Amino acid sequence: AKGEPFEIKAELTKRPKTKKEAEAFLENCRTANFSIENITIRPAKKTPAAPFTTSTLQQESARRLGYTVSQTMMIAQRLYESGKITYMRTDSVNLSNYAVESCKKVITSTMGKQYLKTRQFTTKTKGAQEAHEAIRPTYMEKQSTEGTVQEQKLYDLIWKRAVASQMAEAELEKTTVVIGMDNDTENKFTLTGEVVKFDGFLHVYKEFYDDEQEQENESRLLPPLKEGQILEHEKITAIERFTQHPARYTEAGLVRKLEELGIGRPSTYAPTISTVQQREYVEKGDREGKEHTYKFLVLTKNGTITDTIQTEKTGSEKAKLFPTDIGIVVNDFLTAYFPNILDYNFTADVEKEFDDVAGGEKQWTTLMRDFYASFHLSVESILATKSEHKVGERILGIEPKTGKSVSVKIGRFGPVIQIGTADDEEKPRFSQFKKGLSLETITLEEALDAFKLPRTLGDFEDKTVIVGIGPFGPYVKHNSKYVSVPKDTDPLVISLEEAVNLINNKREVEKQKLIKNFPEEPELEVRNGKYGPYIAYKGTNYKIPKNLIPKELELSTIMEIIHQQNEKGTTPRRKKYAAKKK
Structure with missing residues (x-):
């Protein structure tokens, strides 16, 4: 080619299946001469999408x-x-x-x-x-x-x-270039590019691509090329690739799937997705990909073939929807016992029947009666069935110390680990799941680790310091007071020194909240709260009038405020902890 040299990227149309095939092809490329066999230029059009639904x-x-x-x-x-x-x-x-x-x-x-x-x-x-x-x-x-x-x-x-x-x-011109080899008539390299001749609707609404590679291919500009032109290879690479699992749904992707299957109406897409997250059947989050090795072959310009093993991280997910343990168990149960209702076509068929009711072709009472008759029988039958297998239960193995079975299941408040059974003389021991563990993947070792807590770290101020784990995560307990353990700290390895730091840090925060206290009334404090200063007395909170300065309040003034608010019935909420219904 005349003028400045240029670089173009082409891809082999037929992919090698094995490393041996790839090596043989690269060996062949060493002595090959490359030239442009065919250039196809064809006009193309892009049509705008419909207005939004x-x-x-x-x-x-x-x-x-x-x-x-x-x-x-x-x-x-x-x-x-x-x-x-x-x-x-x-x-x-x-x-x-x-x-x-x-x-x-x-x-x-x-x-x-x-x-x-x-x-x-x-x-x-x-x-x-x-x-x-x-x-x-x-x-x-x-x-x-x-x-x-x-x-x-x-x-x-x-x-x-x-x-x-x-x-x-939009009017486009798409170019496809085929590059051949003089010593191999079967294998060809191709590259594509496009030029916008008239932008049309793209003048206002640019196309959006989920796939960055697709966007790169579509917008690639090609230099002037002609058939028969001789090309020199800079480098030819062969990269090992693995099949990826289907990507998990984003909220937008799930909406598209619901629409495709005819499940729901425009008014129900958002509430449906919000509800499954609120009930903790599904959680939205990120997952890091897994690192794996792959083979990487390169034929350089001087004819050398290098063979290396490289690493990459694949399968990372961002803002995707993941089923929780509870969601998986509920889905398995419903699919097993109500397969007709969990069928994708069920909702779509019911929607059609509702349309018939709206059109006067069917009576809604008949429709409901026919559905409920069979549904009621199914419910009664399932309630009468006694299963020894607990919901989501999985036996992991035996605890070495006691010889008792270790299992995981869904309890009243979510997934739990259990050592022993109800038939044993001693009561079974239970522990909560650590974050990141699931019913399907937890191992025996991970389950036993959960029972290493609570553990005693030592003494501080003549009181025992204990680290444990509760419904809201790991904590440090000292003198009947609790401090949360940060997410980046492992409760199994936390030291006494680190625990004492957490205790002291919480005390400093508490000091900043305290505005004033009174030795003669130990249960009386003037405190700083989320919505401003307030009076705390015997477990009840009282408002401070706006015309008073909290720091300057005397005991007699505070008691008068408490007396007045009690008489008027304007006492703010007393903290109450209602027992959960069984």
Whole structure:
């Protein structure tokens, strides 16, 4: 090639299955001459997406703005209530004639007639009712809106999507280059690139890619090339790749799946996802990937082949939905005993039957009677079935010291580890799960570690210091007072010195909360609280009038305040701890 040298990246169309095949191919490439065999240039068009439905708005705002499903609906609700957008719970992709005409005016006046192409879309969603128009700004000529930053961003997204839906297609030129070898007619390298000839709707609404690699491939610009052109390889790499498990759902991805399966309506997507998280069947979080090794072969420019083992971390998950132990157990139970109701088609079929009721084709009483008759029998049958196997129970092994069985199961307050059984003479011992452990993966060693607590660390101020673990996590106990152990500190290895530091740190915090106390009334304190200073006396809190300075309060004044508030019945809440129902 004439002029400055350039670099292009091409990929082999047929992938080697083994390391032996890859080595043989690289060996062949050593003596090969590379040239461009074919260049195919074809025009292509990109069509704008339909205006937003509830589902697509939730998905796109999650991808572009990072909003959760419930957050998107809350912001959209505020925009709707203030008259800025149309109703936000809809499965329709249609725009009214008024909206289409408004889009026409906006597009022609701001961008020109060449950008205009009106159209109506057809929904492909299973069981869509299309009772409302697609989500769009109430007044299309208003490109922006007032309000919070979040409201402005969501409005901008809705406006751009609605306007783009009535704009011309983007015109592209896609180029595919095939590179051949003079000593191998079977294997070919290919590379692709594209050039935007007319941006069309992309002028307003840029395409968004979940896959960065896809975006890189689509936007790659190619240098001037011609058939028969001789190329030199800089380096040729062969990288070992492994099959990845399917990615877990994000909130937006779960919405898309619910819509595909016909489960629920636009108004139920966000509440459904919020409910399974509130009930702790599912938790949203991040997971670090696992590090593994892979083989890496490189043919350099001077003809040397290097063979190395490299490491990488794969499978990391960010802001994904993970089933909890309780969620897995509940799902297994329902799937085993109510398979027809847990079937994906059940909800969709019921939705159709409800539509028939709404259309006057079926009686709702008949529908409910038919369902309940079989459902009631199933419930009665399951209640009558006595299973010796506890919910989610798994036997891990035997405790070496006592010879008793070690098991895990779901208890009243979540997953628990148990040593012994109810049939033993001694009562079984129980322990909570450490964070990060699950019913399915916990080992015998990890379970036994949980019973190493509580443990005595030593004495401080003539009182014993104990570290243990409770319902809210690990703690240090000293003189009947508790201090939480930080998440980054392992309670199994914490030292007495570290525990004393935690105790002293808590005391310092408590001192800052105390404004004033009275030796003659040990149960009386003036304290700093979350909502300002207050009086604490015999387990009850009292407000301090705004015209008084807390530090200057005398005992007689405080007692008068307490007396007045008790007489008026304005005494604030006394702390109460209600027992949980069995």
